[in-house]
Amino acid sequence: MISVKKVFKIIGVAACAALVISGLPGWISLSKQNEEQGGNTVVSVMFHVSSSSKEGQAYKKCVDAFNEAYKDKKIKATASYTPRTDGSSAYETALISMKLENKLPDIITFDSPKCSYYAANGYLYNINNMVADIKDEFYESSLNYYNGDIYGLPIQESSAGFYYNKTLFRNAGISDKEISEYGDETPWTYAEFSSVCERLKSVCEKAAVNMNFGGTADETTPYLLYPFIYASGGEFASEDGRTVTGYLDSEDTVSAFYFFKSLLSNGYTTDQVDANDFYNGKVGMYLSSGWTIADLRNKNYSAFPSGSNWGLLPYPCDVPGCAASATGSWSFGITQNHHSDKSAARELLKWLVNDESSATITEHTGMISAKKSVNEGRYEKGSPEEMLFTQLANTGRARPTMVGYSVFSTTFNQIVHELPRTDNLEKFISEKTAILQETINKY
Amino acid sequence: MEIIALLIFCLFLAVFLGVVAHDLYKAKKTNTPFRVKNCIAGILMIAPAVILCFLFILLPMLFSLGYAFTDYNQMRPDEVHFVGFNNFKEIFKEIGSGGDMLYAIKNTAIFVVGVVPLQILLALGLALFCSRKVRGSSIFKVCFFAPVVISLTVTSYLWLTILDPSEDGLFNMLLGAFGIPQQQFLKDPKTAMLWVVLISAWQGCGYQMLIFISGLTNIREDLYEAAKLDGANAWQRFIRITVPGLKSSVLYITITVFIGACRIMVQPMLMIGPYSEGLTLSYYMFLQGTDYGLVGKSSAIALLMTIFIGLVTFVQKKVLSKK
Numbered sequence: 191m192i193s194v195k196k197v198f199k200i201i202g203v204a205a206c207a208a209l210v211i212s213g214l215p216g217w218i219s220l221s222k223q224n225e226e227q228g229g230n231t232v233v234s235v236m237f238h239v240s241s242s243s244k245e246g247q248a249y250k251k252c253v254d255a256f257n258e259a260y261k262d263k264k265i266k267a268t269a270s271y272t273p274r275t276d277g278s279s280a281y282e283t284a285l286i287s288m289k290l291e292n293k294l295p296d297i298i299t300f301d302s303p304k305c306s307y308y309a310a311n312g313y314l315y316n317i318n319n320m321v322a323d324i325k326d327e328f329y330e331s332s333l334n335y336y337n338g339d340i341y342g343l344p345i346q347e348s349s350a351g352f353y354y355n356k357t358l359f360r361n362a363g364i365s366d367k368e369i370s371e372y373g374d375e376t377p378w379t380y381a382e383f384s385s386v387c388e389r390l391k392s393v394c395e396k397a398a399v400n401m402n403f404g405g406t407a408d409e410t411t412p413y414l415l416y417p418f419i420y421a422s423g424g425e426f427a428s429e430d431g432r433t434v435t436g437y438l439d440s441e442d443t444v445s446a447f448y449f450f451k452s453l454l455s456n457g458y459t460t461d462q463v464d465a466n467d468f469y470n471g472k473v474g475m476y477l478s479s480g481w482t483i484a485d486l487r488n489k490n491y492s493a494f495p496s497g498s499n500w501g502l503l504p505y506p507c508d509v510p511g512c513a514a515s516a517t518g519s520w521s522f523g524i525t526q527n528h529h530s531d532k533s534a535a536r537e538l539l540k541w542l543v544n545d546e547s548s549a550t551i552t553e554h555t556g557m558i559s560a561k562k563s564v565n566e567g568r569y570e571k572g573s574p575e576e577m578l579f580t581q582l583a584n585t586g587r588a589r590p591t592m593v594g595y596s597v598f599s600t601t602f603n604q605i606v607h608e609l610p611r612t613d614n615l616e617k618f619i620s621e622k623t624a625i626l627q628e629t630i631n632k633y
Numbered sequence: 634m635e636i637i638a639l640l641i642f643c644l645f646l647a648v649f650l651g652v653v654a655h656d657l658y659k660a661k662k663t664n665t666p667f668r669v670k671n672c673i674a675g676i677l678m679i680a681p682a683v684i685l686c687f688l689f690i691l692l693p694m695l696f697s698l699g700y701a702f703t704d705y706n707q708m709r710p711d712e713v714h715f716v717g718f719n720n721f722k723e724i725f726k727e728i729g730s731g732g733d734m735l736y737a738i739k740n741t742a743i744f745v746v747g748v749v750p751l752q753i754l755l756a757l758g759l760a761l762f763c764s765r766k767v768r769g770s771s772i773f774k775v776c777f778f779a780p781v782v783i784s785l786t787v788t789s790y791l792w793l794t795i796l797d798p799s800e801d802g803l804f805n806m807l808l809g810a811f812g813i814p815q816q817q818f819l820k821d822p823k824t825a826m827l828w829v830v831l832i833s834a835w836q837g838c839g840y841q842m843l844i845f846i847s848g849l850t851n852i853r854e855d856l857y858e859a860a861k862l863d864g865a866n867a868w869q870r871f872i873r874i875t876v877p878g879l880k881s882s883v884l885y886i887t888i889t890v891f892i893g894a895c896r897i898m899v900q901p902m903l904m905i906g907p908y909s910e911g912l913t914l915s916y917y918m919f920l921q922g923t924d925y926g927l928v929g930k931s932s933a934i935a936l937l938m939t940i941f942i943g944l945v946t947f948v949q950k951k952v953l954s955k956k
Contacts, residue, residue, distance in 0.1 A: 462798050
């Protein structure tokens with residue numbers, strides 16, 4: 191018979207064993223960390239992509255090159271890769287847990303509109319003084335500001351435009367000469383845009399243009415459509431990103447949404463067209479980002495055999511002087527972690543954004559570099575890349591940076607979703623703005 | 634935070650060890666070594682489940698209860714302040730002003746009212762069909778049960794393709810063949826949630842079918858034979874024998890389907906989106922807690938949902954348990 195005493199003994203031994211086993215990995219990692227630090231100042235960086243992706247491989251190359259160059263200075267960079275699965279999940283969860291445990295890496299990557307969110311919540315470090323000597327090397331619209339100070343440097347750039355089907359344009363009687371007038375230096379107007387749509391409507395099987403009104407409820411739609419609000423003279427929020435009342439529901443902003451609605455009511459677009467409709471020649475124009483260039487060239491779509499027969503037009507503008515185009519991708523930022531001495535982090539940050547690293551990243555991803563010098567002479571005159579690059583340099587305007595960006599993004603999607611259903615857009619936008627303002631006040 | 638978790642754990646451990654000591658004392662009192670051994674074996678076997686239950690169910694529930702009265706922001710977990718009933722006031726204010734919370738309640742109500750009877754009736758119909766002693770009925774059982782084991786994400790994307798509102802969608806192609814104009818399905822705010830009801834009932838009914846089949850096998854065959862001899866027709870046999878015989882299964886299924894329906898999230902999230910016709914309570918709670926980081930408000934919604942589900946389940950049990 192087993193006595194009660196014996197049972198408690200067994201439980202005690204089991205508990206001790208569990209404690210030892212559960213503590214072992216931590217002890218091992220701690221000793222490993224110490225071992226690595228032997229003689230070297232370790233600076234850590236976390237990337238938002240998988241190490242096997244093209245972008246991840248580029249980052250790996252940059253970090254390896256840094257370690258090679260800083261061998262003598264005894265600074266060693268360690269990289270970790272936490273792919274983001276969507277707007278907010280795995281990557282952000284990892285950041286939150288690291289902050290809780292006071293184990294934030296020295297450098298992180300973040301989506302540029304979230305700069306204020308991270309800065310206001312104590313994740314990002316003010317790098318205004320650190321980067322004063324290099325900030326002019328970037329496009330001004332790409333730098334990540336919060337309360338007037340820089341908190342992040344862009345990794346690369348992305349822009350968008352209207353891809354068009356040359357055959358359908360010709361069939362609609364839109365000449366090459368007319369197209370050439372819709373340049374990015376003097377952007378085409380909403381009236382010209384509507385006129386092109388009107389002519390395309392009769393020759394397109396599905397719609398004149400795909401504006402992404404029926405897209406998934408993620409960041410794609412806000413990213414592609416936000417320049418229209420600026421181009422109509424509107425705004426999203428106050429400079430500090432804390433007030434949306436009087437901005438998002440202003441007359442000019444609402445007028446941009448009415449322009450979207452007019453495209454629907456005139457039958458120029460619907461919320462049911464998708465990318466394939468453009469690739470199959472059923473839609474004349476397609477608003478999409480720079481990554482579509484590679485798809486059109488390489489995927490041999492039925493409407494674009496051998497990757498040809500298409501062109502790229504810039505964003506139109508309604509109010510003179512307010513032309514805007516989509517910009518902003520992910521950025522690097524130094525964190526407010528347990529390391530009070532940020533000199534090693536500063537070295538790595540500067541290395542990651544230097545010309546060589548920027549060129550490496552651009553070569554791997556095919557995106558436009560965030561560094562002006564890397565882009566100079568890189569793109570052939572008249573090429574789609576050159577159009578995007580010139581548009582970015584001339585009219586690029588960042589997405590609104592605000593503490594409650596996720597809520598803003600959902601609100602923007604809700605407004606676009608409601609376009610075909612609501613006649614009184616002012617009322618709907620005003621209600622949504624009030625709710626958004628209340629939520630932002632909580633941050 | 635860690636101290637609170639530790640305190641809760643100590644309290645929980647004390648209760649658990651108290652139960653263990655009590656059981657051992659009782660077993661020892663009987664003075665039969667076999668009972669003591671059995672008791673120890675039992676405790677050791679349930680210990681992992683008890684620990685997991687504490688870590689992943691009880692502890693998060695208690696924390697969530699606490700967070701409902703705070704301004705906990707996911708991005709600032711170290712700055713949590715007690716705000717009393719502010720989160721609840723805000724929720725009720727939002728309902729009053731016709732905000733997203735009101736849409737979430739409305740859509741959840743539509744879903745629950747639609748899916749609970751539909752899923753139960755479908756499951757019962759399938760169970761009656763499959764429990765007939767005919768060749769090949771097991772194949773039907775497998776077919777009807779198959780959607781249950783497929784991931785919600787997979788079936789959602791499958792139905793998105795089938796219900797594509799363009800003329801390329803499978804349903805619209807079929808309708809087109811009969812000269813019926815193109816339908817919007819999930820894009821139409823009036824019908825979007827009804828489609829989610831149908832899809833959810835189709836996917837979920839296989840599981841309840843199995844429970845009904847097991848309930849049907851427990852009904853004695855001689856009751857049907859006696860009723861037949863007395864001249865009862867098929868409908869009378871169903872109402873007088875089958876339905877009373879399935880009472881406990883119906884009670885269990887109604888409660889579980891109701892609770893599951895109140896928590897609907899994945900299908901509207903993937904097939905509709907965070908719009909007036911797609912928001913449900915769980916989806917709204919998820920948006921507030923995960924996307925916006927407002928854990929305090931999200932927990933308050935969770936607490937209100939728990940109270941509501943608890944009350945309705947209690948009433949359901951009372952009503953359905955009556956003879």
